[in-house]
Amino acid sequence: MKVDVVIIGGGPAGLAAALSCHKHGIRDIIILERDSHLGGILQQCIHNGFGLHWFGEELTGPEYAQRFIDQVEKAQIPYLLNTMVVDMDEDKTVYAINPKHGPIKIQAKTVILAMGCRERTRGALMIPGGRPAGVYTAGMAQRLINIEGYMPGREVVILGSGDIGLIMARRLTWEGANVKMVCEIMPYSTGLIRNIRQCLEDYGIPIRFKHTVIKIHGRERLEGVTVAQVDDARRPVPGTEEYVSCDTLLLSVGLIPENELSQKANLQLDPVTGGPVVDEYRQTSVPGVFACGNVLHVHDLVDYVSEEAEIAGYGVWRYLNGLASQLTRHVDMRAKIETGYGIRYVVPQRISGEEDIELFFRSDNIYDEGMVELTDGQKVLASKRFLRIVPGQMERFKIKKQVLSGIKPGGRLLIRWRSLA
Amino acid sequence: MELICILCPRGCRMQVEPGADGQWVVKGNGCSRGKDYALQEMTCPMRTLTTSVWVEGGTYKLVSAKTDRSIPRDKIMEALKQTKRLKVKAPVNIGDVLIENIAGTGANLVATRKVERV
Ligand SMILES: Cc1cc2nc3c(=O)[nH]c(=O)nc-3n(C[C@H](O)[C@H](O)[C@H](O)COP(=O)(O)OP(=O)(O)OC[C@H]3O[C@@H](n4cnc5c(N)ncnc54)[C@H](O)[C@@H]3O)c2cc1C
Ligand code: SF4
Numbered sequence: 284m285k286v287d288v289v290i291i292g293g294g295p296a297g298l299a300a301a302l303s304c305h306k307h308g309i310r311d312i313i314i315l316e317r318d319s320h321l322g323g324i325l326q327q328c329i330h331n332g333f334g335l336h337w338f339g340e341e342l343t344g345p346e347y348a349q350r351f352i353d354q355v356e357k358a359q360i361p362y363l364l365n366t367m368v369v370d371m372d373e374d375k376t377v378y379a380i381n382p383k384h385g386p387i388k389i390q391a392k393t394v395i396l397a398m399g400c401r402e403r404t405r406g407a408l409m410i411p412g413g414r415p416a417g418v419y420t421a422g423m424a425q426r427l428i429n430i431e432g433y434m435p436g437r438e439v440v441i442l443g444s445g446d447i448g449l450i451m452a453r454r455l456t457w458e459g460a461n462v463k464m465v466c467e468i469m470p471y472s473t474g475l476i477r478n479i480r481q482c483l484e485d486y487g488i489p490i491r492f493k494h495t496v497i498k499i500h501g502r503e504r505l506e507g508v509t510v511a512q513v514d515d516a517r518r519p520v521p522g523t524e525e526y527v528s529c530d531t532l533l534l535s536v537g538l539i540p541e542n543e544l545s546q547k548a549n550l551q552l553d554p555v556t557g558g559p560v561v562d563e564y565r566q567t568s569v570p571g572v573f574a575c576g577n578v579l580h581v582h583d584l585v586d587y588v589s590e591e592a593e594i595a596g597y598g599v600w601r602y603l604n605g606l607a608s609q610l611t612r613h614v615d616m617r618a619k620i621e622t623g624y625g626i627r628y629v630v631p632q633r634i635s636g637e638e639d640i641e642l643f644f645r646s647d648n649i650y651d652e653g654m655v656e657l658t659d660g661q662k663v664l665a666s667k668r669f670l671r672i673v674p675g676q677m678e679r680f681k682i683k684k685q686v687l688s689g690i691k692p693g694g695r696l697l698i699r700w701r702s703l704a
Numbered sequence: 705m706e707l708i709c710i711l712c713p714r715g716c717r718m719q720v721e722p723g724a725d726g727q728w729v730v731k732g733n734g735c736s737r738g739k740d741y742a743l744q745e746m747t748c749p750m751r752t753l754t755t756s757v758w759v760e761g762g763t764y765k766l767v768s769a770k771t772d773r774s775i776p777r778d779k780i781m782e783a784l785k786q787t788k789r790l791k792v793k794a795p796v797n798i799g800d801v802l803i804e805n806i807a808g809t810g811a812n813l814v815a816t817r818k819v820e821r822v
Contacts (some may be wrong), residue, residue: 335713346816477712
């Protein structure tokens, strides 16, 4: 089979990218989704708070997903469910398996990666102790409670203050569990502040900053955990250990882009985001391969995922119509944006400067009162003022193409924080 | 006192202090909705309840649901008791009313997911 666009993943990123391609007049599209339904992870996020930016109203995850699914159905964009993409070549051949059709090989002109992310598991944390039942990632617990109808436990400790963990603290409380505490190794929360307020403070659930779980107790079933305070180097402080009995430990310690396929296709990856390096059209280092959504970098708001997918669709249209210049065809020719003081990462990491762009970035700490600046090493090209930036919240920064006109192919730019306080 | 607005992801930190005329004075809100939220929060905090309820004969075991407007926070546990006893029949569509006037709050519990009949 030969197609213009293959979209891998039918979550919010894949659906919005498909709609964007369609809006630009592209018809030869196929969405490949490994699950039995479209909508991605949103189907299990039954809480509200989605869509404020995109739809101007507050929706739950399934409602947000359904709006996009309805539009995809209406536009008659083809999709295949229960179809797992297992391999991809640099020449954009995509290999998938489907129980009805067996192995499928598709030669695509362009590919949009929209596979989302996965949760960091206990293995990535290396907490000492046995392997008892009762240790879950927060997303797994979310699926059990909201989709399957199982209660994972009654006495719960949550490690990590990511949004999914915070939301689950409230969900578990509503289901009658006793959530004893949230331990966060950093001195600040990695989740949205509104979730600390409405999921923890509303129910009197304590959050302990600079604390972590150092031991897991129990053989068959989890019986308790030992928590301890950590120092600035995140080492446990002797004498601060405390035993907390519980039958469930939820891990909410971060998400990692699903990048197995990206690696197979030899895409250049960003070690900080964990996703591919892209330009402002969300094109990766392999011309014609684009990425958007959580597979590119982990978003806290699905609205931004939809926006980014729209950009990727536009990039695909440019590429298919021969509008992508030499500059945007080869990653090393585009100017590189490096991160300076205070900035943990920036997306896109490369820019051609052909059009106005918007940078998405995250800070590496909490900073009050200051400017984010884009410089060419000598002078400041653009800046934006912020009252506060926090690592748990992705920020955005618009840049006019005029200020980028001087940048040379392969040049370097720097984005950094400058405090005004 | 300090309040955090939960109406949108910006999460503004607001200061609420009694003013000279006995009215509350709100500072730090990023938009006008924040002020209304702060005043509401000082008198009767309101929250939207989201949950899942059992469904019979559907393509999924559970259907997700929400209150169609926010309800007083102290009514949440009572509302949840009502949802736990509930079992609805497939098919269910987004917006279908599953419980009317839940816990006497005037809000309805409505489905947020489509579940087809098997
Ligand atoms: C457990 C969890 C809870 C979250 N909760 C929230 C929340 O409450 N609010 C919020 O704004 N954001 C939340 N997020 C972030 C959320 O992931 C994004 O908002 C949004 O769903 C990302 O969209 P996406 O399309 O990039 O990824 P996803 O929604 O994850 O969609 C990716 C899709 O790709 C499919 N896929 C993956 N690999 C393959 C393959 N090889 N072949 C075929 N298909 C494949 C998957 O099955 C999935 O359907 C949550 C994330 C997780 C993991
Ligand atoms: S005050 Fe307005 S901008 Fe600030 S969090 Fe509330 S709704 Fe959002």
